[in-house]
Amino acid sequence: MKLESRNDIVNYILAGDGIYSYYSFNKTRSICSAGFWVTDRFLPNTNFIATAGHCYRPNASCYLLPWNATFVEYDIGKMLFHYLSTMDFGLIPMSGNVKPVANIRNTDSKEYPQLRIKDHIVVSSNGAHLCISGFRSHVKCGYVKALSGFKDSGGDYIETLFVVSMQATKGDNGGSVFFIIKISYTQV
Known part of the structure; x- marks a missing residue:
């Protein structure tokens, strides 16, 4: 979903959108889904997207891939926090040109x-x-x-x-x- 502002186009990520990860080290790709928007009371200016922890690839870039999209264009960030036990859970700090919506x-x-x-x-x-x-x-x-x-x-x-x-x-x-x-x- 895109909305035009004075300066540029703002792209929104919703729960259920695709997260396309590209790992340049071995040129592998994967697709997971966005879970939901997360904030941290200790980092109030940082937004995160929650997803599955097993989607993590070291230093892989994550991109927004909305439903029925034909190409990947908008950077979300890199997954920095991931857990496989006791819960399969990962967080991507949003550093790109995508804004979260609850x-x-x-x-x-x-x-x-x-x-x-x-x-x-x-x-x-x-x-x-x-x-x-x-x-x-x-x-x-x-x-x-x-x-x-x-x-x-x-x-x-x-x-x-x-x-x-x-x-x-x-x-x-x-x-x-x-x-x-x-x-x-x-x-x-």
């Missing part, structure tokens, strides 16, 4: 192209209705099947997984998981 991208809907993030929640029961906004799948919804699932992935035992009855696609990782309070309002 909304979830839903541009497949003409009526509600953005869903406002109103609050956060802790999901504590099976059967809860949840949705994801991700770069490849866009918005998909399903129901919680298990709150503490596990997986054996090639010898790596991964536990405390959230199991939901929807199939995400490669590139959706890091995107916001949310539920709809009333149409156009969400909690992440």
Whole structure:
């Protein structure tokens, strides 16, 4: 989404937009999704975008890749903080020419192209209705099947997984998981 100002065009990043990373050392590329806008009370002038920690590549540049985009143009910054245990979580300090918005991208809907993030929640029961906004799948919804699932992935035992009855696609990782309070309002 672009809005023109007097000096230049401002590009906004929403939850669910793509984050294109390019690692120049071995010329590899990856795509993850933006989770949500984060601020730090100790760094009040720095905005961050939350995403999956496994999207980290050393010194890789991250670029905004909105849904259905055909090319990458706008710099976000480089992921400096990333964790894989106990939570798969990463933060990209925004140093480029992209501004964050506390909304979830839903541009497949003409009526509600953005869903406002109103609050956060802790999901504590099976059967809860949840949705994801991700770069490849866009918005998909399903129901919680298990709150503490596990997986054996090639010898790596991964536990405390959230199991939901929807199939995400490669590139959706890091995107916001949310539920709809009333149409156009969400909690992440």
